[in-house]
Amino acid sequence: MHLATVWRQIIHKQKTDYPMTTSLLPFASAQKISAPKQMFYSVLFNSAIALFVTYGLSNGEGLQTNWVFSMLIGVSIGALINGMRRLIWKDAKPNRLGFLMVCCIAAPLGFYFGYSLGMLIYGFPLEKLFRHLAGGEHKLVIMSIIISLFFGILFLSQTALSERKLKAEQEKAQLADIQKQAMQAKLQLLQAQIEPHMLFNTLANLQGLIALDTERAQYMLEQLIHYLRASLSSSRAEKTTLKQEFALMHAYLELLAIRMGKRLTYQLDLPAELEASEVAPMLLQPLVENAIKHGVEPKMEGGHIHVSAAMRDGILQLQVADTGLGLPDDYDDSRPPHPQTQHDVQHEHVGNANVRDRLLALYGTGATLTLSRNQPQGTLALLNIPYSS
Incomplete structure (x- = not known):
């Protein structure tokens, strides 16, 4: 295999998007250091x-004199690298071996x-350069190669670190997108579970x-x-207003009131100042x-449903109170239902767990759902959601 072919394989082995830089210290671009700071570090190092x-x-x-020579040599090496x-990689990322070979070549050149430029500035004959090299100045050439290799390795390490950070951020964004899609799927599943039962009845x-x-x-x-119509609109949106959510509850409860007759009465209280407040859809319906x-x-004489919203100390409170049978004496919403009562409350637990999962994913640990006994009878479900307008 020809040497030129080997060289092309080395320098073009790895391709990816890579930003161009004008830094005299090659490692600086991996850290995204500003141009003035790059110049400062170059002067400091030289x-x-x-x-x-x-x-x-x-x-x-x-x-x-040594400072001038050091600056000229440092700038020349950095500019060559x-x-x-x-010239070789353009906007692509250099591979490790190829870049280190570039450092080894650029350092002596x-x-x-x-x-030589320093000799010309100070008026020294260029023959003095060869005398210096013969007299041991070649040690400086070797030192420049070692230093260039050091910064080349540092550059590659910092680039790899930056890539890992970028990859972690991308994976985090992808995970958030997956969680968002999962929440949307759960919402649609929840709607699919609710609508057929209600629709058939x-x-x-x-x-x-x-x-x-x-x-x-x-x-x-x-x-x-x-x-x-309101349900379909809510299922397709990431956010809905309380006005729309309460309109959905009005249509839902009105349908049930027609079916149950005098056994069901209801009341919806939404302050005008909260109508435009945005929340996740389908939080109230379960x-x-x-x-x-x-x-x-299940109660012979039926009961009353009261749905309300309020804002207290930056917390949006959504409340569903009923005067129905109430919670069982041994009810504990934090644990699975007892096998003897599982058939009666399994759906309730699933609905509550679904709401809590969505609250955690959408609003964090600050959002809560609590169930308590309503006075004088029934159950009180309270949603607390941290809210900022």
Whole structure:
């Protein structure tokens, strides 16, 4: 295999998007350091080299002369490394071996170029450069190669670290998107669980009402249309307003009131200043459905449902209170139901758990759902949601 082919394979082994930089210190771009800071670090590092050459190696030149030579050599090496990197990889990321080879090549070339430029500035004959090299100045060339390799490795390490951070952020964003999609799927599943039961009961009632009370059947059909339209709109949105949520509850409760007759009364209280407040959709309906199914409907004389909203100390409180059968004496919402009562309260637990999962995903640990005994009878479900307008 030809040497040129091997070289092309080395330098083009790895391709990815990579930002261009004008830094004299190649590692600075990996840390996204601003141009003034890059220049400051370059001057600081080159000054440290000048101090080392003057007082550590004692080359016989003064600090000022060594500082000028150090700056010229450092700038030349940095410019060559960055120039070769742009020429070879353009906007792509350099691979490790290829970039280290570039550092090894750029270091002696930059040293000779910067050293020669310094000789010209100070009026020294270029023959002196070769005398210096013959007299041991080649140690500085070796040192420049070692330093360039050090910064090359540092650059690659910092680049890898930045890539890992970027990958972690991307994975975090993807996870958040997956969780969001999962919440949307749960919402649609919840709606699918609620609607068929309610829809079939409503249609069965409509069938009976059409023959007995046409006007009432017409009103029930209108409410069903309102409910389905509002429900469909909520299921497709990430957020809904309290006005829309309460409109959905009105249509839902009105349908049930037609079916249950005098056994169900209800009241909706939404302050005008909270109508535009945004919340996640379908938070209230599982609680209202539980209140009907497990509280009011099994009770012989029925009961009353009161849905309300209030804002207290930056906490949005949504409350569903009923005067139904109430909670069992041994009810504990924090643990699964006892096998003997599981059939009666399993759906209630699933609905509450679903609401709590959505609250945690959407609002964090500050949002809560609590169930307590209503006075004088029934159940009180309270949603507390941290809210900022």
